Structures are given as C-alpha cells and as structure tokens.
Amino acid sequence: MPTAIYDYAVIRAVPRVEREEFVNVGVIVSCQSTGLLEAGIELDPARVRALDPHVDLDTLRAHLEAIATICRGGPGSGPIGALPPRARFHWLTARRSSIIQVSPVHTGRSADPASILDGLLDRMVRVGRAGNGESGSGKR
Structure with a gap:
C-alpha cells in the first residue's frame, strides 16, 4: 500500500482557560x-x-x-456533521478559547492508515506508554 499523508490535532482539556494548563484527552x-x-x-x-x-x-x-459524533457524520451529528469530512476536520480544529481546545494541525505519513489513530493516542494521550515520556498506569 502506498504511503498515506494525514493531518492530526491533539484534543486538550483546559479546565481553567485563564491558567492555560491542559491535559491531552484525544486526537482527531x-x-x-x-x-x-x-x-x-x-x-x-x-x-x-x-x-x-x-x-x-x-x-x-x-x-x-x-x-x-461530528467526525462520524450522519444522523445525529448536526449541521457540521453534514459537511464533507475535510470541512468537518477544519471546523473541529479551528482555534477557540474554551474548556476543549486542539493543538495546531500536524502532518504525518503512514503505510497503514488504519493504525494512525491508535499510534497517535499512544504517543500523545495515553500515560505510561512508550514514546510519550511520561510514567503512569497506562489504563484505558
């Protein structure tokens, strides 16, 4: 399979926006x-x-x-979920000041697009996994 180019952003929980402290909680x-x-x-x-x-x-x-839900699209995803996938990605990754924020968009490439999400979660979100430099229980 040829190499696929992908974009991703890390989803951050920012419980006190004024302090600008965050915890990575997901990836798009x-x-x-x-x-x-x-x-x-x-x-x-x-x-x-x-x-x-x-x-x-x-x-x-x-x-x-x-x-x-917006990423999945279809019924129940509202008007944003009706947009084409690329437009939904751009809407989801737009900068905002709220309890949920996203990192800047980054680009990568993979020969196995099906494994991209899990690999990024390991590196960016999950605590105690190889490659993210943190220690912890690694519970999912």
Whole structure:
C-alpha cells in the first residue's frame, strides 16, 4: 500500500482557560486520500481534576463525545456533521478559547492508515506508554 499523508490535532482539556494548563484527552485524524476522519477520546478524570478539582466532568464528556459524533457524520451529528469530512476536520480544529481546545494541525505519513489513530493516542494521550515520556498506569 502506498504511503498515506494525514493531518492530526491533539484534543486538550483546559479546565481553567485563564491558567492555560491542559491535559491531552484525544486526537482527531484526517486522511483525505482514504476518506478517514476519526477521533479517539480517552479522558482520564484524575488528570483533569489535578488541574481543577471542581471541573464538570459530565459536561466535558458530552462535549468530547460531540467531537467523535461530528467526525462520524450522519444522523445525529448536526449541521457540521453534514459537511464533507475535510470541512468537518477544519471546523473541529479551528482555534477557540474554551474548556476543549486542539493543538495546531500536524502532518504525518503512514503505510497503514488504519493504525494512525491508535499510534497517535499512544504517543500523545495515553500515560505510561512508550514514546510519550511520561510514567503512569497506562489504563484505558
């Protein structure tokens, strides 16, 4: 299989926007050549509560699920979910000042587009996995 070029952004929980502290909680991946638009979300409540013990985790979870729903598109994904995948990716990765923010968009390439999301979650979100320089339980 030829190498696929993809774009990704890391999803960040920013419980106190004024402090600009964040925890990586997911990744959005777009591969135009394969039609891939997918979000992987792995919220670690303890890490987010370390930044703000009073954070509303139910609201945070609902907004994170909305990102995954928009990526999937189709019924229930609202007007943004009706846009073409690339337009949805750009809408999801637009800069905003809220409890959920995304990193700048980065580009990569892979011979196995199906494995991109899991590899990025390992490197950018999951604690205690090889390659992310952090230690911890690695629970999913």
